[in-house]
Amino acid sequence: MYVYDEHDRQLAAERVAQFRDQTERALAGELAEDEFLPLRLQNGLYVQRLAPMLRICVPYGMMRSDQLRRLARITRDYDKGYAHFTTRQNVQLNWPALEDVPDILAELAEVEMHANQTSGNCIRNTTTDQFSGVQSDEIADPRPYCEIIRQWSTFHPEFAFLPRKFKVAVNASEHTDRAAIQVHDIGLQMVRNEAGELGFRVHVGGGLGRTPMVGPVIREFLPELDLLTYLEAVLRVYNRYGRRDNKFKARIKILVKALTPEGFAQKVEAEWDHIKDSPTRLTREAVERIQGYFTEPDYATLENATDLLATQRFEHRGFDQWLIHNVDTHKKPGYAIVNLTMKKTGTPPGDVTDRQLEQIADLADEYSFGEIRVTHHQNVVLADVRQDQLLELWQAITPMGFGTANLNTLTDVICCPGGDFCALANAKSIPVAEAIQRKFDDLDYLYDLGNIDLNISGCMNACGHHHVGNIGVLGVDKKGEEFYQISLGGSSHHDASIGKILGPSFARNEMPEVIAKIIDVFVDKRTEEETFLDTYRRVGIDPFKERVYA
Amino acid sequence: MPNVIFRDGSIRQDNWVVVPRPTEGDSLDIPDDEPALIPADLWLAGYEHFTGREDIGVWFDSHDEPEILGGRVNEVPVIAVNFPKFSDGRGYSIARLLRERFGYVNELRAVGDVLLDQLQFMKRCGFDAYVLRADKDITKAERCLNFFSQGYQAATDTDIPLFRRRAS
Secondary structure, eight states, rough: OOOOHHHHHHHHHHHHHHHHHHHHHHHHTTTTTHHHHHHTTTEEEOSSSSSSEEEEEEEEEEEHHHHHHHHHHHHHHHHHSSSEEETTTTTESOOOOGGHHHHHHHHHHHHTOOOOOOOSSBBOEEEEOOOTTTOBBBBSHHHHHHHHHHHHTTTTTTTOOOOSSSSSEEEEEESOOOOGGGGGSEEEEEEEOOOOOEEEEESSSOOOOTSBBOOOEEEEEEEEEHHHHHHHHHHHHHHHHHHOOGGGGSSHHHHHHHHOHHHHHHHHHHHHHHHHTTSOOHHHHHHHHHHHHOOOOOOOOOOOOOOOOHHHHHHOHHHHHHHHHHEEEEEEEEEEEEEEEEOOSSSSEEEEEHHHHHHHHHHHHHHTTTTTEEOTTEEEEEEEEGGGHHHHHHHHTTTTOOOOOOSSSSTOOOOGGGGGSSSOOOSSOHHHHHHEEEEEEHHHHHHHOOOEEEEESSSSSTOGGGGGGSEEEEEEEEEEEEEEEEOOOBBBSTTTOOOESSSOOEGGGGHHHHHHHHHHHHHHHOTOOOHHHHHHHHHHHHHHHHHOOO | OEEEEEEEEEEEEEEOOEEOOOOOOOOOOOOSSSSSSEHHHHHHTTHHHHTTOTTEEEEEEEOGGGGTGGGGGGGGEEEEESSSTTTTTHHHHHHHHHHHHHIOOSEEEOOOOOGGGGGHHHHTTOOOOEOOTTTGGGGGHHHHHHHHHSSSSOSSOOOSOHHHHHOO
């Protein structure tokens, strides 16, 4: 994992001092609210429905145990003793006091954390696959490139006041896309060209929100070392020509659509021609230096523990189910990737208490070289667990509430904080998630249904990624009442697609029953091998419509 | 006379006047006794008359294209870029293009909705003079210009990004 050097530490300290100064000027009335707004947003601070909300950055989802413990302490000292994992691999506090935020940022800086650019019209946290570095079908470890992008985008002087927010995601797996790169402003797919050289396929202009779009490819192969100059060219074209007259048309996807992907690509190439050989061009040495922080941990030389696991699975049925659903294959023999689910029914998806943060830290130290990853599904990954310790780990996490073996099933809901917390929301989202989880409480039935992405957003801003849920739920406001619109057929994976709206919206209390009807149609129509998405793509939306609105 | 902050933090007064774009049918109203900044396209339109004059500079609005001046940038003593609203970030790109692409070496001045917390970005993008909005406390400018001792990226102020400095 990346470790700060004296430059990073100095910049982090200067940032805290700057925000302290800005906060003091805001509290003294020297900064108007609209002037303070982008400054606080770029330090992660929203003013929300009930209290400020602070979004803390977790670069590409990676954290060390000491950082988790510091977060736990911060939630106790400055908040109500809990935090929330977000859909962009970050962490949010729901109840900090505005005047405490500089102190919180100072505490974070001590453990090499920050809240830089987690909001505002700037380049946000770069996200990636939570299995980076431990999966076998990876072109290369994407995390060094995420870190390179993090450093380049941090306090970038030209791009601090873009037309709108800007999100970059990187994926390195050949077969799966856990980072949803095609619904990002820039999605970078790591590839090798025919000569075997490393590079990126560049998607630009994907996104959710009001106008959901799958990002078209604007460059098939970008050589690795050209990464930053090319990003700079894309951002410069966007900064200059993105719309600023209408907030809802200001994302880069609107510009790409207006110019056409080909026209946009031409503009970027023309700009890039001027700067591709500038000193911003990466050097082999610089890449290797960052790669040096992401070397393999000190793995033991092991065999796969196949026989041991077989015996243990036979003895513990729950362990067997957990292995099937929540544990993934590791590239090293004798190791496994463990997903801790933060989706226990009755707890808002992604919420963790201070004690749980410390428990996760202890688990990381005990079982996984002291590191964890946050996923965009709002779960937590222990990436390097010895297979012969899996049973012990499972027994440890079950009472903690992290062992619910529902990963990727219908009840592994992605859900924004919604109207319970967020000032932007039109409707609550957490109670909908909970009602659906309660309706589908039979794990065997969930396993039989297979992988289904159920994504819930409380408003058009789509923090719950509803457009790319196989089943998407969007909270809407109708004359002051909360209603929910359903879309079907979305996907955030390699086969990315935007869901189609089913029809008129529903009241909240109707939602579990409506979801049940949708699932019934799937069960009726599916063939043996099909997932929900496969069936939907084969039979179309009509059978679902007929059943739900019958 | 406006107070002007310079990139070293010093404050001086000068009398450069930003001449607004004339409405259709009107002509450019250049003051007789003060140096003037005129819209860049109008400077080009009157090129024969204006080029080389020490008392006539140009200004760009945030939606203007600095490309129109291209290789003639150094024929003006001052270029101003207008920030119609502080949150309009186009001026930063305009500044870098003027400096880095067209090699502009004379004074580059930020005008319009220029606030304290944007000065650091302006400085890095090549602005060397800032006309702070009148209601802001000019004594705090020097501090706000210098919150950061370095940056991660190359920009106009340094063409060596941190990753190259680390390597050496």
